[in-house]
Amino acid sequence: MDETVKYLLAEERIPKYWYNLMADLPSPPPPVLHPGTKQPVGPADLAPLFPMSLIAQEVSMEREIEIPVPVREVYRQWRPTPLFRARRLEKALDTPARIYYKYEGVSPAGSHKPNTAVAQAFYNKEAGVKRITTETGAGQWGSALAFAGALFGIEIDIYMVRVSYNQKPYRRALMETWGARCVASPSNETQSGRAVLAQRADHPGSLGIAISEAVEMAAQRDDTKYALGSVLNHVLLHQTVIGQEALAQLEMAGDDPDVLVGCTGGGSNFAGIVFPFLGQQLRGGKKRKIVAIEPAACPSLTRGKYAYDFGDTGHLTPLAKMHTLGSTFTPPGFHAGGLRYHGMAPLVSHIKELGLIEAKAYHQVACFEAGVQFAKAEGILPAPEANHAVKGAIDEALEAKRDGKAPVILFNLCGHGHFDMQAYIDYQAGKLTDQSYSENELAMALAGLPVVA
Numbered sequence: 413m414d415e416t417v418k419y420l421l422a423e424e425r426i427p428k429y430w431y432n433l434m435a436d437l438p439s440p441p442p443p444v445l446h447p448g449t450k451q452p453v454g455p456a457d458l459a460p461l462f463p464m465s466l467i468a469q470e471v472s473m474e475r476e477i478e479i480p481v482p483v484r485e486v487y488r489q490w491r492p493t494p495l496f497r498a499r500r501l502e503k504a505l506d507t508p509a510r511i512y513y514k515y516e517g518v519s520p521a522g523s524h525k526p527n528t529a530v531a532q533a534f535y536n537k538e539a540g541v542k543r544i545t546t547e548t549g550a551g552q553w554g555s556a557l558a559f560a561g562a563l564f565g566i567e568i569d570i571y572m573v574r575v576s577y578n579q580k581p582y583r584r585a586l587m588e589t590w591g592a593r594c595v596a597s598p599s600n601e602t603q604s605g606r607a608v609l610a611q612r613a614d615h616p617g618s619l620g621i622a623i624s625e626a627v628e629m630a631a632q633r634d635d636t637k638y639a640l641g642s643v644l645n646h647v648l649l650h651q652t653v654i655g656q657e658a659l660a661q662l663e664m665a666g667d668d669p670d671v672l673v674g675c676t677g678g679g680s681n682f683a684g685i686v687f688p689f690l691g692q693q694l695r696g697g698k699k700r701k702i703v704a705i706e707p708a709a710c711p712s713l714t715r716g717k718y719a720y721d722f723g724d725t726g727h728l729t730p731l732a733k734m735h736t737l738g739s740t741f742t743p744p745g746f747h748a749g750g751l752r753y754h755g756m757a758p759l760v761s762h763i764k765e766l767g768l769i770e771a772k773a774y775h776q777v778a779c780f781e782a783g784v785q786f787a788k789a790e791g792i793l794p795a796p797e798a799n800h801a802v803k804g805a806i807d808e809a810l811e812a813k814r815d816g817k818a819p820v821i822l823f824n825l826c827g828h829g830h831f832d833m834q835a836y837i838d839y840q841a842g843k844l845t846d847q848s849y850s851e852n853e854l855a856m857a858l859a860g861l862p863v864v865a
């Protein structure tokens with residue numbers, strides 16, 4: 413086979429459709445509600461923030477949604493992403509389990525986030541949008557959207573959680589290199605930001621606050637829309653290229669996973685790897701153990717309440733039913749900034765309620781230990797968020813060893829940690845500690861949940 417033919421075959425392996433789990437669920441998730449009327453939101457309510465094509469995807473019940481050719485042409489730069497068998501890690505753990513990981517760190521921004529950023533930028537461009545506002549935690553989403561904005565010629569304004577803005581100057585530089593404007597949040601540019609700063613001048617920020625700022629700015633101008641890097645149905649949909657590729661790649665490898673593991677911040681990379689497999693199961697296929705791993709310092713799935721809540725702290729968004737710690741909850745400033753969100757994707761929350769997935773919470777030091785062990789064995793240095801998935805997969809492999817079982821484990825290595833080296837420096841210096849949230853603050857945030865009849 414000549415090189416050209418092989419290249420075309422690789423391109424053929426990029427999915428042509430996104431997979432929509434809604435088509436296969438036994439029951440739909442509860443509707444998203446208007447915060448004023450408490451009635452289900454309609455497309456018109458969302459139109460100031462998103463182009464109609466994305467709103468249509470948000471509520472679609474179709475199983476397959478075609479990926480536009482210009483989006484596939486961008487995906488081609490790094491997709492299909494590699495699937496590796498972690499043979500050296502298996503050996504280090506002395507486990508009979510076979511461990512595979514899908515590596516999303518090969519994208520230009522270093523994580524899974526461009527899978528949706530490129531799609532969202534494309535649809536906004538098509539709708540004539542000139543500027544997109546967004547929030548970012550650790551900077552992964554902001555850099556993905558900055559990259560996508562550069563490709564499609566859209567201005568990008570990013571509200572970056574202050575603690576990460578200070579911890580991760582290189583992420584900021586990356587966003588600025590791609591032409592985006594990056595502002596520390598809470599900022600003085602918005603009413604929501606000023607309100608928070610009036611309460612606490614040195615506020616470390618949170619994703620909930622940064623979302624309020626970005627939404628507020630987008631609602632003010634006709635040529636400006638808002639983009640979210642996780643949580644929403646259409647974001648999870650775009651990420652399903654991960655799981656679809658993994659399905660095909662594992663088939664090529666002649667293996668079939670028994671256990672799926674992913675880390676959850678807003679739920680998008682987890683959904684991306686899990687939903688295509690779960691869809692198979694719901695259509696009568698094999699039942700697999702599916703585990704979501706979250707940080708113990710911001711444990712929405714394991715400690716949150718399944719209730720209607722705002723997506724942001726300033727209460728500008730619609731109400732979604734999800735596992736939430738309360739929209740005013742500010743998690744401690746631990747290093748996995750991408751996992752510091754008070755809520756969870758409504759779709760991921762729904763399948764948790766249906767008993768289709770499990771959830772576990774881990775503290776950060778144990779996750780870094782796992783990440784360092786993984787890096788020593790496999791060479792790739794994971795993002796602090798991805799360390800949670802690594803830890804989850806390692807625990808599954810060790811459990812298998814104790815139980816004398818040999819399951820096939822697949823986890824999503826959602827990003828590399830090359831911009832998170834301060835976290836690794838702190839870890840190596842023994843300065844990284846396990847941070848706990850305040851039970852008092854959690855109780856207060858939960859007491860403030862909106863009342864929905």
Ligand SMILES: *Cc1c(COP(=O)(O)O)cnc(C)c1O
Nearest residue numbers: 552642677678679680681750827
């Ligand atoms: C943003 C991010 C996360 C958390 O977001 P999800 O929507 O839960 O995937 C996790 N890992 C990395 C590398 C990220 O950039």
